Each structure stands twice: as structure tokens, then as C-alpha cells.
Amino acid sequence: MEEALNFQVIIDNFTYFMIGRYPNGPLGGLGLTMYLAVISCILSFFGGLILGLLSLSRYAAIRHPVNLFINAVRGIPLLMVIFWMYFLLPALMGKTVPEATTVIMGLTIFTSAYMSQIVRAGIQGIPKGQTEAAVSTGLKHWQAMLYIVLPQGLRNMIPSFVNQFVSLIKDTSLAFIVGVSELTHVGTQINNRTMAFPTEIFIFIAAVYFVLCFAFTSFSRWLEGRLAWRKSI
Numbered sequence: 001m002e003e004a005l006n007f008q009v010i011i012d013n014f015t016y017f018m019i020g021r022y023p024n025g026p027l028g029g030l031g032l033t034m035y036l037a038v039i040s041c042i043l044s045f046f047g048g049l050i051l052g053l054l055s056l057s058r059y060a061a062i063r064h065p066v067n068l069f070i071n072a073v074r075g076i077p078l079l080m081v082i083f084w085m086y087f088l089l090p091a092l093m094g095k096t097v098p099e100a101t102t103v104i105m106g107l108t109i110f111t112s113a114y115m116s117q118i119v120r121a122g123i124q125g126i127p128k129g130q131t132e133a134a135v136s137t138g139l140k141h142w143q144a145m146l147y148i149v150l151p152q153g154l155r156n157m158i159p160s161f162v163n164q165f166v167s168l169i170k171d172t173s174l175a176f177i178v179g180v181s182e183l184t185h186v187g188t189q190i191n192n193r194t195m196a197f198p199t200e201i202f203i204f205i206a207a208v209y210f211v212l213c214f215a216f217t218s219f220s221r222w223l224e225g226r227l228a229w230r231k232s233i
Helices: 008-012 014-021 029-054 058-073 077-092 099-124 128-136 141-178 185-196 198-232
Strands: none
Touching: 008 014, 008 029, 008 128, 008 198, 014 029, 014 077, 014 099, 014 185, 029 185, 058 099, 058 128, 058 141, 077 128, 077 141, 099 141, 141 198
């Protein structure tokens, strides 16, 4: 007869799951997962914004290399990008780089490529007549983009940005490959130590990811409905 699930291992290690050894050691667990996701999301927003604008440049010398970079990154698995950052950054900087930093850089580059397409679609969704009207009033092209087109486009991009953030939370689980002590890595450590509760540990980890992703997905749907309601007024 099979034994019932025993989640006592979760209760005994709950603090370790949440924050690792912090404050007596480095941050880990869910706390580090959220740190990686938030920092990468902020950097990816600006990276995606810059890449998206450059991909729409009127100058082919700028537009084509940027689009080539975006398509190249999007065509490579995230795990490969993380490995590149893990081995490439120390070689370029000539010193040891913290594993968490290499993961943030990998996530930022990868997510920026995807966010750039959100920015591009958001800008192209604004009627070109608005840009032409702004230019006819004396504004330069970059001023029309900055003051007229981009503010409207960003409002339409917000739900997609939130969805990308949800995907980014799940992508942080790949950080355990390079030894970053985020939630999945902590669960693996506890499982290797106990060797008795793998089902309970990974059910708990899956539940944590589900709650986080469901909360942000629900927020995205609410935000999308809110923006649609305001647009209809």
C-alpha cells in the first residue's frame, strides 16, 4: 500500500524555500527568484524599448543589424544564452562575475528581443496619420515618436509586458543550471538532502510558480479590460 503524501518537509524547510539562508547568508529561494525576475524585467523593458525603436529606424544601416540581432536571439534557446553569459562575461571582464549577474544578463538579452517585438507592434498599431500630422506642425520625427506615438503605444503594450513578465518568472528556473540558488535549485538541494520527499517538494514548487503566474496573468486580464474600457469612453 502506497504511503500518503507527507508535506512536513515543506513546513520544516519553509523559510529556506522562501529566502534561502538570508539574512545569515545569501538570498535564495523564492526571494531570489523574484529578484532575478524583477531586475531582468526592468532591464528588459528598456532594452526592448530601445531595440524596438531601432528596428523601426528609417536608416537601413541601423534597422537591418538590429533586426538581425533580434531574430538571432529569438532563434536561440534561453539556456544557450545563459551559458554564453556564464562563460563569456568573465572572459570579457577578466574577472569572476557572480552567477546571478550572468543569469540576469542572459534573461535581459533574451527577453529584450521578445519585448522589442511588442514595442514594434504597439508602435505600428498607431495610425501613421498621427505622425504625419505631428511632423506637419513642425515637430521632428523623433519628437513625434516621443511625444505622440510612443505614449499611446505603451498603453497598448502594458498587458503584453505583464504576460512577458509571467514568462520571465518561469524562465528564472533555468538559473539552477549554473548554480544560482533560486526556488528550483533550493528544492533540488532539499530533495538531494532528504532523498525521501521528491513528490511533495516539486508539487510545492509547482504550486508556488502557479500562484505567482496566475496572479500576474489575472492582473494582466484585469488591466487589459480596464484599458479597453477607458479607450471606449
